[in-house]
Amino acid sequence: MTAASIKIPVRVHGIVARSNRTRGLWLLVLVAVLALLSALSVTTGTRDVAWAEIMAALGGGQETIGQAAVALRMPRTLLAVLSGAALGLAGAIMQGITRNPLADPGILGVNMGASLAVVIGVAWFGITSAHAYIWTAILGAGGAAVFVYTIGSLGRGGATPLKLALAGAATSVAFASLVIAIVLPRGDIAGGIQAWQIGGVGGATYDRVVPVLPFLGVGFAISLLSARKLNSLALGDDVAAGLGEHVATARAVASLGAILLCGATTAVCGPIGFLGLVVPHLCRTLIGVDHRWLLPFSAFGGAALLLAADILGRIVARPGEIDVGIITALIGAPFFIWIVRRQRVRDL
């Protein structure tokens, strides 16, 4: 008896010490992968460019077609990194807030809410400026998040994972159908919106990326600062309250961060699904459940994965491109199905 109670803390201590070193190592690996992918993203595409042209383009030159191509790929890479980080981080936060392995900005309908709001704004209120897009998207994302959470927590048992996922997925389907209903008859805006609606980072320019930076910055800051609160929430609402955490406030603040990230990303890239689902799960297998590590890891991992998906979309369909939203759906949906299958389901 005494032997066991002495042994356990020692073993736990050993695991923690080792995994902190491992975590640091994995972070280095992840940053290196991200750097490599960024380089790859600038150099690969429909057109092969010579090394000299890349260096010249990085210096600001745009004399040859190759240099111009590289100059186009740079904002695109930046956008992929930023939006991937935002979606990965938002996914981790949502999974933390709802203690739900199926949470994701796409599945919970938040991205589709942002997208519906933008479509309504464009079709009926004629919004055009980048800032109007972003504010509308954030409003839509927030509205959808509140809406889905309210629906999902109705009835017995509160917001169980499956109920919440079902509410979110159904809301997403409903919103998507409304988006089509609003957009398709409008020949003047249908083409542009339809392309945006698939979700992609192609055709990015610095002019489009810069306006979202402040929003993403605030979103990143709020999200990363709520790591400690998410750790308390993970213990259950009662324990978290017992530890002195103001549960409702903690949830609201962390959600605000996630909504800012999702709204701003959707405003520029369109609704990109499943990334926020996959990344936190993969990161958890690497570094465990501590949100102080998980959140930055999910950001880096999301950036790397979105970048990889974008590069893949450029390589696979040469000379054309596959939008990144299509690739993430094709990779992420099987993952989603796998988690649904693995979930032990009691409340059917």
Next chain:
Amino acid sequence: MPSPTIDLLAVNRRRRARRHSIALGLLLVLVVVLFGFTLSVGQSVIAPMDVLRVLLGEPVPGTSFTVGQLRLPRAVLSILSGLCFGLGGVAFQVMLRNPLASPDIIGITSGAGAAAVFAIVVLQMSGPVVSLLAVGAGLGVAVLVYGLSFRNGVGGTRLILVGIGVSAMLQSVIAYILSTALSWSLQEAMRWLTGSVNGAQLQQALPLLLALTVFGGVLLSRTRDLEALRLGDDTASALGVRVSQTRMLVIVSAVGMIAAATAVTGPIAFVAFLAGPIAARIVRSNGSLLLPAALVGAILVLLGDYVGQVLLPSRYPVGVITGALGAPYLIFLIVRVNRTGGSL
């Protein structure tokens, strides 16, 4: 000498059966009236007698083209596809005891649509081959979703979530194929994104008629077994229903109808999903929902197409109308299911 209780039961049963047939008759009358109405009243109004003469094959100068070539194929296709969507949808909903388990939510329609788009855009095919491919793909998706959600039996919520995941993948395939299509035409895209009966031709009705006779016949002959399945698998098998055999027949025929209709009109949004619950509200008594839901499906498509073509300021394909109608209902249904855990 029968006891008064049994008499009362018998009377009640007769009354319910009568109410069921009255509702069915009313729905049928409504379909016929709407059919006639859409033929005669459109952008221009044509006298009912003239419409009748065109239908009987007499040449009527001025109206033969409008009614015979434009309005009749539309109306016929609307009714047939509506019947297919309604019947196939309600069969799934009844069998799985969940209104959300309708083919357009669990990915079967997307599967048929993806196959049809692939066949038309990439393989440059047309005609009955497309329908066959769509049916095959719809069946494949049904088997896939069913197999993936099987784990100590098929859980309702799990099946729906798996279906939504599969559907998301297929939707992105459709989006990709449409975006690479050389002649990107919005009209075509609309058909495959939301469903429409624009450009309808009478010979397109043939595969639908075939699917309705074969698959619809199978489904209707299984009405009794399906009704028993509503009570739960165990109860049904205790009542003498061969559960797995019935289930397989129902899946094959429902998917066959849905896919055949999807290959012709595209996935007309939410008709399969809406028809069952609406029919349940109308019929109310315990009778079978199959026929009422099929008729409601036909009414939905006819009415949706009419509203989209004539009543609104600009022209919308029918799927836009049913989609806008179905979306709030889907959300309402989720709210109700979460509150009560209820079924249809």
